[in-house]
Amino acid sequence: MKLSQKLAALLLAISALSATSLADDAYQTHCASCHGASGAGNPSLGAPNLTLFSNAYLERQLRGFQEGWRDTTDPYTQSMSAAVGALDAGVVAEALLAIDQLPDSREISVAKAAAGDTDRGADLYTAYCGACHGTNAGGNDALGAPSLLGLDADYLARQYRHFSEGRRGFHADDRYGKQMNRLSRSLKDPSLIDDVSAYVAQLSQ
Ligand code: HEC
Ligand code: HEC
Structure with missing residues (x-):
């Protein structure tokens, strides 16, 4: 050189x-x-x-x-x-x-275990979520669906409620948020949201 x-x-x-x-x-x-x-x-x-x-x-x-x-x-x-x-x-x-x-990192640093029935959550996940977020919740960029791994159950449930209550995914330019917003209306019962969130959080372990 x-x-x-x-x-x-x-x-x-x-x-x-x-x-x-x-x-x-x-x-x-x-x-x-x-x-x-x-x-x-x-x-x-x-x-x-x-x-x-x-x-x-x-x-x-x-x-x-x-x-x-x-x-x-x-x-x-x-x-x-x-x-x-x-x-x-x-x-x-x-x-x-x-x-x-x-x-x-998939580390979730919360002291208390998530409240929620993870068996029921697993069935709900398969029926309502896996098609977009992936069987193991690793996400699918082509669909705009993020990975849900490494997120604690409270965070997941809170974001889910933002969608189902119309507080996220309402903006005209938010194409992907609007999809999740529409989808989230099919599962609105708070205890079912806790079940599916507890199940998803457990996938990170
Ligand atoms: C039709 C495809 C689709 C299905 C089915 C779907 N999602 Fe989503 N989800 C999305 C998309 C797209 C986003 C990203 C929205 C955005 O960009 O704000 C998202 C975002 C989320 C978020 C926000 C994550 C974060 O980090 O803020 C959570 C939580 C979530 N979904 C949970 C679920 C659960 C639980 C189910 C099943 C009950 C489900 N989703 C089913 C497409 C889907
Ligand atoms: C004062 C604390 C604080 C700071 C500083 C901060 N964030 Fe955040 N961030 C948060 C909180 C709290 C949330 C969750 C918001 C919610 O629940 O809607 C968040 C959410 C996010 C999300 C959304 C993730 C999701 O799941 O949808 C992204 C992306 C993000 N932050 C990136 C950043 C980046 C990049 C920076 C620096 C440029 C930053 N944040 C600085 C507190 C903070």
């Missing part, structure tokens, strides 16, 4: 490194206080694990929080919307890049 080529390779390596650390800075500065340094989430703050979502899902939800597609009354949703409302597109893109590089 000629010296100029070596220099060019070195410069390329340095710029790749600094792009990674910029992205990492964006995540650690703007997201980690709630979602954790490893991205595995913090159930006591209502902040979900982010490591198993696809980029397409993450980007869409960030847009949703910034443009008011998500629930506006839930204090957890409000804290997330406030945290990212004023961030510019470049910082959000860097944070998402950093999340993509975090190791996948």
